[in-house]
Amino acid sequence: MTYAGDRRAKRKRIVGVETPLPFVFSRDESCFFGDQVQVEVYADRTIWRPGHQDALLTKIADDRENALWFAPSSGRVFAPYDGGFDIVVENSNVVARAEEKYSAWMSDLDSKL
Structure with missing residues (x-):
């Protein structure tokens, strides 16, 4: 997993979100997600x-x-x-x-x- 600030973390522009914090799960998660092996989650605090x-x-x-x-x-x-x-x-x-x-x-x- 990588976090914001980590050079490997990609920045994704998300409409309506100022500064998304990326979490990238790059382990082999295929047992949970079929053939998908990378899950990207972006989080931000918003009102x-x-x-x-x-x-x-x-x-x-x-x-x-x-x-x-x-x-x-x-x-x-x-x-x-x-x-x-x-x-x-x-x-x-x-x-x-x-x-x-x-x-x-x-x-x-x-x-x-």
């Missing part, structure tokens, strides 16, 4: 602001980029992808509130998918 991540979200929706947001204080995760998004929250009360608030965005199926 969510409406509209600030629109360009990155558009790339994710077009399946040209991958990203997720993680809130260390709560453990919440927002993971958008080309067909929607996944969220991970800390308890079922938060799930119920989110389902109520965003019901118009959800499928009519019981699974909400």
